[in-house]
Amino acid sequence: MWTAVLLGTLGVYLLKLVGLCVPKSVLEQPQVQEASALLPVALLAALVAVQTFATGHDLVLDARAAGFAVALVAALLRAPFLLVVALGAGTAAMLRLIT
Amino acid sequence: MSTTDTIADRSWSRARTAVLRDAVGVGVAVGALGLSFGALSVLAGFSVAQTSALSLLMFSGASQFAVIGVMGAGGGALTGAATATLLGVRNSLYGLNLASLLRLHGARRLVGAHLVLDESSAMATARSDPREARLAFWATGISVFVLWNIATLAGALGAHVLPDPEALGLDVAAPAAFVALLLPRLRGRRLWALAVAAAVIALIMVPLLPAGIPVLVAGLTAIVAAFTARRAGDR
Structure with a gap:
């Protein structure tokens, strides 16, 4: 796990530094701008999907899906960050309590 | 001459107060997220030391959540590191926008790079006056760094006193947090x-x-x- 921590740290730090050092022309290319805007969207969406609907190599529909749905609605209604998290977790907890 | 100086001084001091207040406000909001990061990281199987190392050294919220998400689900170390790194690509663009504003060199650039974040970049680029923008970058970066790390440690230590994390729905906290991070984009x-x-x-x-x-x-x-x-x- 230390490997992931340290390698990831190195990668993230170098990317931060690159922005401050690289001449503007390189990062100002439209494709680079576009890719860096799209990359977080795709990665976060994929992470959410996997954390909600996958257990190991199986796709499952359980209390997590309900919690996620509630969190999604809360986020769409522009609820504050912590409320989104609390509603999502709370929904899953309630469902597990009554089933 | 002296009157204009006084007026300029007064408006700078007002602006400085506003910048510092915003910086602390952002730090507190991010700290709340840090609490949940600390707890979730320990629940995903990371030690308290590893959890704190992530917040101290990686210091990039989405990347840190990605590492614990990927590793917690049984992913390999390289996969976790790669996902975190890819999520950090946007920081390069922030740095690009900040470079001409901050004009950092040598050691200050190495330190400044560590503070390139969603929050510090947003607060700095929101200010039109360069002096205010520079202050906003450093104040927000330092405020977030301090509060994020204190909160991470508190969350990591607190995770051990929690009962069964699934009964509390904590496995949904991470996807819910990602949804909240994702939707504004x-x-x-x-x-x-x-x-x-x-x-x-x-x-x-x-x-x-x-x-x-x-x-x-x-x-x-x-x-x-x-x-x-x-x-x-x-x-």
């Missing part, structure tokens, strides 16, 4: 389509590929999408 149909496509691609890959890889594959589709859409001139 989804401006326009194209980004929504990309998000849905990435989610579907990742789920299709789950039974086929080792843990963590599906997320990376889905991320790469974004790069492909960026380049093909540009070539087609579709905007």
